[in-house]
Amino acid sequence: MRVLKNAGRGLAAGCFVLAGSGSALAGAWDTLGIGSSELLFAPEEFVAESSFTYVDRNVDYDITTASTAFGPVTGDASSRATPNIWNYQGALKLALTENADCLARVNNPYSIEEEMDPNWNGRFSGYETRAVTFAFDATCSYKFQVGEGQYLRAIAGARALDLTYFSEGLTATSPSNIVVAKVDLKSKGLDVGWRAGLAYEMPAYALRASLIYDSEIHVDLEGDTEAVGVTTFDSFASLTLPQSVEFNVQSGIAPNWLASFGVKWVDWSVIDKLSVTNAAGSKTVDRKLNFQDGWTVKAGIGHRINEQFSVGSSLQWDRGVGGSYSDTYTIGLGGSFAASKNVKFTLGTAAIYKTAGSGDMTNDVSSISAVTEYDYDPSWAYAINTKLRVSF
Template identity: 35%
Template sequence: MASRVVSVGAVSLALLPSLAQPSLAGGLDRGGYNIDQLFDASQFSVQSGVIYVMPQRKLKNVQDIDTSFGTGGGNLNGRSHSADETEDYAVPYFGLKAGYGDVDCLVDYSEPFGAHINPGINWAGANNNIETKITTRNYGATCSYKFDVGPGQLRLIGGTFYQEVEGFKTRLASTLPIAFGTGTGVGRLDLSDEAWGWRAGVAYEIPEYALRASLVYNSRVKYDNLTGTVDLTQITAPVAPLNGLPYGTVVPVSGSAEAPDSLELKVQSGIAPDWLAFGSVKWTNWSVLQTVPFCPTTGACPVGGLASLDLAYRDGWTVTGGVGHKFNDQWSGAVSLTWDRGTSDGYGSQTDTWMVGVGASYSPVENVEWRLAGALGVMTSGESGTIVKDGITYGDDVTYSFGNDLIAAISTSIKIKF
């Protein structure tokens, strides 16, 4: 009986490092999908938390390789050949779990995907990007039904989620308006949409050993009606005579894209009194995002779209392993190591990331748990240049390289159980 009490007390340790393990390398991954609160042993629980992430990606050896005025915006090689690409960001979470008999349900709010890249206008790659920001808001409902199988319980999991996306991108389309004093030469794309997704999975638990294995699939989210505008009001004469684009106007546009599906295996088990080992492997289908063109809602569409988000991602893999320890009835701790395979493959700056996470849990009373965690990692070096993928050319406007850069994160959360 003593071993059962020790092991059950260690179950929550597996959640600690994940609060501080952002997946920066994996496409547009932010908080991802996390339904661990569904397994909370209490009948009701409320949890709220936030992760604050501080990436420090610095681009260097930047070269403008498309110096034409028609497509490249002009020669920008007189500008800085380095830039700070990334911005700090916060990822909130809120969840409410309720159980009745063998049924548990979780409703939650999260922000699974996003990006904020902001190298600015004064670098040699401004014709590729000045600032790009994408935000998602996810509202989920997930339930499970558990029943006895062998020495433990098998849990069947299913749910749905409603997801909203919005974002913008700015880039320098031409330096001619600046020279003639007729505008900044900056074009801006704004977009938004909403769509539904679903999840399904299974889990097997043996509580007396703090053993749990879960396999959960999250579907793609099909944004078939991405709508927005391309603002070209800062690109005015004498640019317009150079081509047929509707410069000097705001143009309604539309497009389509998919947020990726994913499959994640998580395993944890008590390994000694007051000790727990845990690990996970996640595959994310980021290769569904290659180039996302946006065409005018009326009239002809230029080749490649009036504007586009060019990503050229490959699939992402995330592997985590760690151990947790219960010090006493109030304090527990955990440490983990995570490898995240970068989704860039010769274009972009999302290379492999290695992160070490540590976390602590404090329970001043039985039904309150406060968690604090942190992580420190390295985003590995690489370079971005011209590639051809599925017949489409990427990176023919700017090239750059980058070294091994640091990423840090802190997180905190509070859970009330009753």
């Protein structure tokens, strides 16, 4: 039993294996994926952790339809649509008492970045889109003993985030008068959601099962729309960021070996369209998204080689939610090095296969009736993650 306990203690923090998708590291806008709250269960009294992930993405959009009221659009029929991106997280875990633990962190839980060549055929529906969040969240748990060597944790927390949205494309009043159109919106303030969950633990076997629910967050945005050199007007939008449920289980399976399995459901179907209105309440953007619910499934295994080195690997499938977010399959590999009793470095890598799909960027209230539809072929993305952990 003690062998498994020691294995679980070392591997739970040490065997980071990276999981991902074509957008970032999970389904649709989600950058956190499965297991993002694992630090709450760290056995140390104090842990500070920072991580950065770089994703090399390689998706090209191939135009199938591109037209305006003035006729078909000419230009580049294909464009790289996915710039390489960074994601980050910083977190602190503190044991308040023998049974009470709290986790606080900052991160960018949702992110979308698309940037096509301004000469591509879909430029009248847009060639750049950015939606970026900055979030704080705090989660606490209280542990009850429910049997010999068995514990139940009650988990509760809150999330607050800020969202900014920017898009850029072309519009026209005539075939000869073409101007750049920009939409620039930001949350009116921090928007808040909540978290609740339960976890069952048997430390002697490095066994833990957890179920965590995150609520929806409703976001109101305001800013302006600009047709460069022509007009600028106030603009508004509302968006509901989805609720989610995540289940994770891990267990020691042999001396110094740990296996894990996780499933995450995200209610992406709550986002059925993107609408922007002016001060009079008239829609200036009305783009159908028609997302379906997201499902992510991940399995991993880790091995502690000795007191300093641990390694791990994972497999992940993520169901695409529609449009530019198709199914992805991920192979992750990682390893950690304990430089001392209190300092640990982790390096993870992943290869992410994104399946083929199609999307529609058409704005149903476009003043020039711009229509843009595209396909994309299967592609590979590659990610690397670094993490620094200091504990006492």
